[in-house]
Amino acid sequence: AQSVSQHNHHVILSEAASLELGCNYSYGGTVNLFWYVQYPGQHLQLLLKYFSGDPLVKGIKGFEAEFIKSKFSFNLRKPSVQWSDTAEYFCAVNKASNYQLIWGAGTKLIIKP
Amino acid sequence: EAGVTQSPTHLIKTRGQQATLRCSPISGHTSVYWYQQALGLGLQFLLWYDEGEERNRGNFPPRFSGRQFPNYSSELNVNALELEDSALYLCASSLGWDLNTEAFFGQGTRLTVV
Numbered sequence: 001a002q003s004v005s006q007h008n009h010h011v012i013l014s015e016a017a018s019l020e021l022g023c024n025y026s027y028g029g030t031v032n033l034f035w036y037v038q039y040p041g042q043h044l045q046l047l048l049k050y051f052s053g054d055p056l057v058k059g060i061k062g063f064e065a066e067f068i069k070s071k072f073s074f075n076l077r078k079p080s081v082q083w084s085d086t087a088e089y090f091c092a093v094n095k096a097s098n099y100q101l102i103w104g105a106g107t108k109l110i111i112k113p
Numbered sequence: 114e115a116g117v118t119q120s121p122t123h124l125i126k127t128r129g130q131q132a133t134l135r136c137s138p139i140s141g142h143t144s145v146y147w148y149q150q151a152l153g154l155g156l157q158f159l160l161w162y163d164e165g166e167e168r169n170r171g172n173f174p175p176r177f178s179g180r181q182f183p184n185y186s187s188e189l190n191v192n193a194l195e196l197e198d199s200a201l202y203l204c205a206s207s208l209g210w211d212l213n214t215e216a217f218f219g220q221g222t223r224l225t226v227v
Contacts (some may be wrong), residue, residue: 004155032212043116044203044218045154053211090155098210102167104154 002027004093006104013081014112017028021076021107023065023091033074034101035065044090050074061085083113115139117219118208121203125225126194134189134222138206144188146216147179151200159202162187163210194226 007022014081014087025031055067065076074091088108092101118137126132139143147159158171162181170177176192185206191198201221208214 006155036218043204043220046215049212092156094212097212097214098161098168099144099205099207099212100158100161100171101148102154103148104160105153105155 002102004102004104005089006091006107008107009105010108011111012054012112015083016080019078021082023074023076023087023104024072025093026072027093027095029095031093031095033067035059036090036092037087039087081111082112085109109110115150117204117217118222119204119219119222121190121222123223125227127193127227128225130194130198132191132224134202136187136204136219139217142206142208143185144207144210145181145185146205147189149200150203160189196226199224199226
């Protein structure tokens with residue numbers, strides 16, 4: 001069965017630190033990849049997505065993610081985090097053309113001011 | 114523009130009862146997706162409705178069902194509630210089912226089964 005693994009359930013960083021959140025998936029075919037973010041008290045919202053083309057994808061708020069097909073990975077990165085990045089981050093994958101997504105368990109990111 | 118709205122925000126039921134959760138998509142959105150987020154787990158895909166039809170369902174028992182109304186709002190029904198049904202239920206809507214349109218999420222209904 002398809003699965004999505006997010007390696008860290010909790011990450012604590014200081015402001016200005018660099019961030020990398022891991023995401024690996026198990027499906028071997030063509031996939032679409034997503035990162036969603038949920039800020040405290042807010043809805044889930046799309047950070048970035050990869051369908052095809054350049055494997056380095058840029059999203060909102062300075063986030064980017066790199067699709068490495070050989071490693072089945074889609075890690076999320078940000079060079080310098082801010083306190084306002086405190087949120088829960090979810091990686092999601094699908095192989096269809098609609099939003100029947102398979103989700104990772106999420107990573108709670110806490111940024112210390 | 115109003116986002117995806119879900120009601121109620123919280124719902125407490127006893128084991129064996131039925132729960133009905135509601136979702137109003139963004140105006141003009143025809144596709145509605147339901148997900149379950151149990152504590153410590155990622156979201157699990159439950160159901161997909163588009164243009165009033167159930168298009169697909171996830172790996173859940175038949176006591177999880179729903180429907181989509183002509184105005185594209187949707188209901189999720191959970192019959193014969195079990196303790197493990199306690200979770201956050203999220204609804205998302207999109208303009209169509211094509212991934213080129215973004216899906217937007219509601220804030221969810223927290224269902225507690227006691």
